[in-house]
Amino acid sequence: PYTYVSTTGANVTDVVAPAGDYLPRTEGPAPTPFTLLNGSPVNGNWILRYCDNWGADNGTLFFWNLEFGPSLPRIDAGSINETYSIGPRSATWLTGLGLIDQTQTGNVYTARVSPTVASVYNYRFRVTDSANCVYDTVVRVFANPRPLKSTFNADTIICSNTAATLRVQNVQANTTYNWFLTGNISGTPAGTGANFTTPVLPLQPASVKFYLNAVSNGCNTRDTVSVRILQLVDTPVVTLTNATRFTLTFSWPAVANATGYQISVDGGATFITPNGTNGLSHTVSGLRPYELKNVLVRALGPVACQNSLNARASGRTLVDELFVPNAFTPNADGKNDVWMPYGYLIQDIDLKIFNQWGELVFESRDKTKGWDGTSKGKQQPMGVYVYTLRVNTVDGKVIDKKGSINLVR
Structure with a gap:
């Protein structure tokens, strides 16, 4: 009153x-x-x-300068602000029903609420005027339900350099689906609708996230879906493990997750299954003495797009007794990178290589180990080097040779 x-x-x-x-x-x-x-x-x-x-x-x-409008706006779920300009002795929003906090700026009273369940909430604003009369006004807040969390199709594992199609399986009526490439969902979406085709994805990174914002009645639910790109199995490490006058044998250790191996002896035109045990070696036959042969080896993945890159290796068949090259090119191109003597009858060797100042840069007693052009881990300069070689053959002969080597890069 x-x-x-x-x-x-x-x-x-x-x-x-x-x-x-x-x-x-x-x-x-x-x-x-x-x-x-x-x-x-x-x-x-x-x-x-x-x-x-x-x-x-x-x-x-x-x-009375406290006047409430004849009707109040409908407010959607989430944090809201309701303000009234008044001039009373005191005014406050009554607590409860998810009221987070309230603030006052001059004659503007702001309440921030966050209903937790979709329903209709009545928030009460109480004013006491200068005559100690109390007036309550009820603000009705309609808290709409948020869209359900989306479930997605299972084909989110793809090969590299392909695109994935993401599908919302529990599509809801009156819901807009916006897809984004980053976590910033305030910009222009990359696609809309329950289905979305991603851009073509490269091999790396191994996993890419996409973001979905489902909107219904002004409320939104955000979801994240990851697309995993199948990775290649490791490339085999191929070495020449045996050479005769007419054959070359290449071998490699097993590769993790590989389901098999293939080798090409014609420059990649065709690939065949290796003829060695467990597919971890292959012998090329029908060659001529001192013939050079290049091969490509790849490991097979669980699916074709996981096949490894091709590993390259080369070897040269042996001559009847002893062959010592006079040059090599250690430039890591897979061709003539290692200098070593060849011979079908070699049993063991004693090899020493010196630079032009007479310094020892390499020595070996292993007939399968040649010089890669380095000394103590450092690449040696181009130029002429001198070698001394003693070979014991399988038929009991001792062959001593010395000569020069041209190192070319």
Whole structure:
């Protein structure tokens, strides 16, 4: 109620309500309170006219500056702000129903709420005016349900240099699906709809994330789906393990996750299954003495797109007794990178190589180990080097040779 106290001898003539009707007249000598407005509407301007003992007609304007709109907006689920500009003695949002906090800036009172369950919530705003009258206003908040978390198809594992198609399996009505390439879902989506085809994905990185924002009735649910790119199995490490006048044998250790191996002896035109044990070696036959042969070897993955890169190796068949090359090119191109003596009848060797100042740069007693052009881990410069070689053959002969080697890069 609003209470007005008139002065001594005042005579109230009439009270005009906002709707135009009048409240009954009354007299109220001080300090009798004037309470004719009890139970009346509080919105709008009120005019109170009264006469004093001398018959003067005095007009006084009373108004309430706390006015709530006739209807309140519908508010969706999530954190919201509701503000009212008022001028009361005190005002507050009543706690409860997921009220997070409230702030006041001047005459603007802001409540931040976050309903946890989809429903209709009534938030109460209480104002106490300067006459200690209390007014409550209810704000109805309609908390809409968020879209369900999406479930996706299982084909999110693909080969490199292909695209994946992502599908939402539990499609919901009245829901918009926006796909993004990054976690920033405020920009332009890369695609819309329940199905999305990714860009073509390279071998690396091995896993790529895509982001889905499902929107319904102003509420959103964010999901992340990962696409895994199948990786290649490791490339085999191929070495020449045996040479005769007419054959070359290449071998390699097993590769993790490989399901088999293939070798090509015609430059990659065709690949065949290796003829060695467990597919870990292959002997090339039908060659001529001192013939050079290049091979390609690849490991097979669980699926074809996981096959390894081709490993390259080369070897030369032996001559009847002993052959010592006069040059080599250790430039890591897989061709003539190692200098060593060849011979079908070699049983063991004693090899030493010197630079032009007579310094020993390489020695070996292993007939399968040649010089790669380095000394103590450092590449040696181009130039002419001198070797001394003693060979014991399988038929008991001892062959001593010395000569020069041209190192070319």
